[in-house]
Amino acid sequence: MNVQNINTTHQPPAGTAPTVPPSLDTSDNSSTVDSNQLQEEIGISEDVINTLQERASQLTAERKRRGKTVPEGLARSRAISEYQQLANHVGLHSASMPGINCLDISKTSPERIVTGGNDKTAVVFDLSTSQVISILKGHNKKVTQVVYHPSEELVFTGSPDTTLRVWGVEQGQCASIIRAHKGPVTGLSIHATGDYLLSCSSDGQWAFSDLRHGRVLVRISAVDKSGSIQDF
Secondary structure, eight states: OOOOOOOOBOOOOTTOOOOOOTTOOOOSGGGGSOOOOOOOOOOOOHHHHHHHHHHHHHHHHHHHHHTTSOOTTOOOHHHHHTOOOOOOOOOSSOSSSOOEEEEEEOSSOTTEEEEEETTSEEEEEETTTTEEEEEEEOOSSOOOEEEEOSSSSEEEEEOTTSOEEEEETTTTEEEEEEOOOSSOEEEEEEOTTSSEEEEEETTSEEEEEETTTTEEEEEEEOSSTTOOOOOO
């Protein structure tokens, strides 16, 4: 992919300051300050367990219903074979550190995508207007993991700098930094509740974190130390 300097950006109205999305609680200021200190686990409460179990029951029922019919709008192999490139967008990341490592699409606004690059930034881009919505700067190394929240304008990123970061898309700022790992972050997924992140690292551990408050709930040493995860 050809990469050039960014030449179109979305700027907030003059006189307005970036604000944290209301769905996030950053009252714990330590979650927004750069540090190499690993966060302590606060544990999984009964309320969290009940929330997870309730959502799991809902998903099980939905999957049983879906399993009886072919999903509506499922693309056939012939249709896929006839897919053609519709557009080629350049200039999303720095030409001095070229390369896009990861990409995700907003489920609520499919015209919006987020990309992570070797230039240490993530970029939210609107395909319909060919405009950059936000440039998310803060990582100290390349961005290798990006996830777009399924129902909110939030983006989550992971990097070999060992941190997870929570971003407000419209605000274009980091709402919290989650320090769940000692090694590079190699996988990132959001729970179906929309409130928790699962991450894994080359340090041989996976972590379950509260994305609303930027806190690590639990950290587990993995039996399989491959450093990869599947969506959950």
